[in-house]
Structures are given as structure tokens and as C-alpha cells.
Amino acid sequence: MKTKTLAGLILLLFAVSTFPVAAFAVTPKHKGFVALVGPPPWAGPGGGDETTYPWQDNDPETPWGIERVFNGNYDGDQPTTKVQVAILDTGIDLDHPDLVSNIKWTVDATGGRSADDKNGHGTHVAGTIGAVRDGNGVVGMYANVEIYAIKVLGNGGRGDWSDLVTGIYLACQGPDGIEGTADDADVISMSLGASSAPTEVHDAIIHAYNMGIVLVAAAGNEGDGDPSTEEISYPAAYAEVIAVGATNKDDAVASFSNTGSYVEVTAPGVGIYSTYKGGGYDTLSGTSMACPHVAGLVALIIAINGKMPVGTFDDTGTNTIRGYLHSTALDLGPSGWDPAYGYGLIQR
Numbered sequence: 001m002k003t004k005t006l007a008g009l010i011l012l013l014f015a016v017s018t019f020p021v022a023a024f025a026v027t028p029k030h031k032g033f034v035a036l037v038g039p040p041p042w043a044g045p046g047g048g049d050e051t052t053y054p055w056q057d058n059d060p061e062t063p064w065g066i067e068r069v070f071n072g073n074y075d076g077d078q079p080t081t082k083v084q085v086a087i088l089d090t091g092i093d094l095d096h097p098d099l100v101s102n103i104k105w106t107v108d109a110t111g112g113r114s115a116d117d118k119n120g121h122g123t124h125v126a127g128t129i130g131a132v133r134d135g136n137g138v139v140g141m142y143a144n145v146e147i148y149a150i151k152v153l154g155n156g157g158r159g160d161w162s163d164l165v166t167g168i169y170l171a172c173q174g175p176d177g178i179e180g181t182a183d184d185a186d187v188i189s190m191s192l193g194a195s196s197a198p199t200e201v202h203d204a205i206i207h208a209y210n211m212g213i214v215l216v217a218a219a220g221n222e223g224d225g226d227p228s229t230e231e232i233s234y235p236a237a238y239a240e241v242i243a244v245g246a247t248n249k250d251d252a253v254a255s256f257s258n259t260g261s262y263v264e265v266t267a268p269g270v271g272i273y274s275t276y277k278g279g280g281y282d283t284l285s286g287t288s289m290a291c292p293h294v295a296g297l298v299a300l301i302i303a304i305n306g307k308m309p310v311g312t313f314d315d316t317g318t319n320t321i322r323g324y325l326h327s328t329a330l331d332l333g334p335s336g337w338d339p340a341y342g343y344g345l346i347q348r
């Protein structure tokens with residue numbers, strides 16, 4: 001029997017207030033809720049949106065968010081270098097035909113026996129990072145990535161902080177169980193969060209950061225549409241973590257996207273089509289959907305350029321991962337860094 005030592009819970013971050021929302025009460029102490037959304041008004045890789053955008057590549061396998069990041073230049077930019085991305089989520093549909101060949105390790109940090117995804121959220125995140133190029137379904141940001149499916153959230157999309165801590169340390173070790181070897185995760189993707197977290201979570205984050213692992217997290221979906229007010233979510237708000245806000249097809253920050261001093265970059269997160277549980281596909285919105293665009297881009301940058309220092313929030317040179325993201329981002333909104341877009345919309 002596993003002992004839960006850390007109080008609290010973590011939530012997955014997909015939701016938009018304009019779509020049907022089902023709220024579930026949890027322990028009053030934590031005031032958390034999980035929001036479930038129906039498909040947005042447009043679905044499918046192109047979104048069913050008839051507007052022509054200059055970044056479209058008209059490839060039915062490429063979801064709009066990936067077209068936006070690559071500006072129509074997806075193919076020819078997919079190396080085969082091994083880069084490992086740990087997806088800390090509800091698990092992944094382990095036999096999904098668009099993912100199975102890229103899933104290299106699965107582990108259930110919640111104390112269960114399988115990282116197979118019964119929720120769909122983790123499978124959706126995985127598709128945006130690394131669905132395969134096979135002419136069917138969707139492609140991910142880096143179609144040759146090696147995915148670690150680390151289940152830290154329960155099937156209802158809620159989790160215990162102690163399981164996230166376990167998941168982070170597992171990612172640091174990789175499948176061989178030893179830190180400092182080639183199979184350690186290069187990137188940790190976390191589409192989850194809550195407004196406060198125990199110090200053990202930050203300790204684990206700092207440990208992974210000091211190993212040179214790039215940590216990426218969803219900025220949170222509590223945004224009020226006002227860039228001048230700050231909404232906090234952890235682990236995104238930790239200094240070691242890249243916090244990702246969500247944009248739509250018109251490059252506008254989604255109203256639900258958290259804003260604040262910790263927002264580092266934005267990525268597509270409204271009406272995102274990707275893999276889903278049961279071998280399926282679905283369209284979801286949230287900073288949960290923006291986060292994996294960044295995690296996948298970081299994997300691609302590492303695949304092309306080799307390992308670089310993670311860097312800091314303030315970096316603007318291309319000699320660190322974070323500086324690379326900042327300096328190549330499309331600056332939107334107020335000139336320079338701002339609390340809604342961060343350094344801007346990520347670009348390949």
C-alpha cells in the first residue's frame with residue numbers, strides 16, 4: 001500500500017469557459033475543480049475553418065497549431081536523433097496507432113499497474129508532441145521523439161502531489177533507474193497544475209533542472225482576460241519551469257490563459273486536434289494543449305542542435321534552450337516581453 005505523504009492535488013489544464021463545463025467538487029481545503037469540455041465549434045486538423053492563413057501547409061495530417069509553429073515548413077525538419085520527452089499526465093493510450101512506435105517507456109507513478117490512459121488528456125498531449133508521420137491521423141511537433149508515458153494523474157484528471165514528485169524523479173532516472181545515463185529524460189512536459197504546491201514539488205523541479213532537464217508546464221486556465229492581473233499556477237510559476245500560455249488561430253491569447261510575470265511563451269491552445277483515448281482523435285482547448293507544442297519544439301531543437309544548457313527566464317541568446325525559444329518567438333501584443341504572451345508565440 002502506497003503512503004501519501006503530501007497533501008493536495010494537481011489538476012489537468014484543459015478548459016474554456018465558453019464551452020460546456022462540468023465542475024466537480026473536491027476537498028474544500030484545496031478549492032480545486034476539474035473542467036471537462038465538449039468539442040469546440042470546429043474540429044479536425046484544419047479546424048473546419050475556411051479562413052486562409054499564410055502559415056497553412058494544406059497537409060491534412062498537420063494540425064493547425066503545428067502548421068502555425070512551423071509556418072508551413074514542417075517536412076524536411078524532422079531528424080531522427082534520439083530525444084526523450086517524459087509526459088507526466090493521465091497516461092497515454094499505449095496501443096494508439098499514431099503513438100505506439102514512439103512510446104519507449106511506460107510507468108504508473110500513481111501506484112496502479114498501467115500507464116494506459118483512461119481519460120484521454122495525456123493521449124492528446126502525447127499526439128501534439130510526437131504523433132508519427134504515417135499519412136494517417138495527426139503528426140506531432142517532433143515525429144521521431146521517444147516518449148516516456150509517466151502516469152501521475154488519476155483517470156478523473158486529478159492527482160496527488162506526491163505522485164507528481166515520484167513522476168519527476170522517475171523521469172530523471174529514465175527506464176534504467178539510474179540518474180546521469182543516456183536514457184534520462186531530456187524534457188518533462190506537465191499539462192497540469194494548481195494555485196499552490198508543497199515544497200517537495202519545487203525540490204523535485206530544482207533537482208531535474210540541475211540535471212539539465214528542460215521543464216515545461218501549462219500556465220493555467222484561470223485567466224480573466226485581463227493581462228494586468230496575475231493568475232498563478234504551479235509548477236508553471238516556478239523559475240525553473242517554462243510556463244506556456246495559449247493562443248488561437250488569430251494569434252490572440254485565449255481569454256482563459258493565465259497572465260503574469262512568470263508567463264514565458266505562448267503556443268497554440270484553442271481548438272487543437274490530436275490523438276485521444278481508444279485509438280481515437282479529438283479537439284480540445286486549454287493551456288494543456290499549448291504546453292506540448294513547446295515540449296515538442298524543445299525536443300526538436302535538441303535533436304537538431306544537440307544538448308544545450310536549459311538557461312533562465314531572462315536569457316535572450318541562442319546558446320541556451322530558453323534563450324533560443326525567447327529569441328525565435330514571434331513578439332505579439334505590447335512590444336517585447338509582456339505578461340500575456342511572454343516573449344511571444346513559439347516559432348520553428
Ligand SMILES: [Ca+2]
Nearest residue numbers: 132134136138
Ligand atoms: Ca500520423
Ligand SMILES: [Ca+2]
Nearest residue numbers: 173174178181
Ligand atoms: Ca537513466
Ligand SMILES: [Ca+2]
Nearest residue numbers: 224226229259
Ligand atoms: Ca489576468
Ligand SMILES: [Ca+2]
Nearest residue numbers: 332333334336
Ligand atoms: Ca510582446
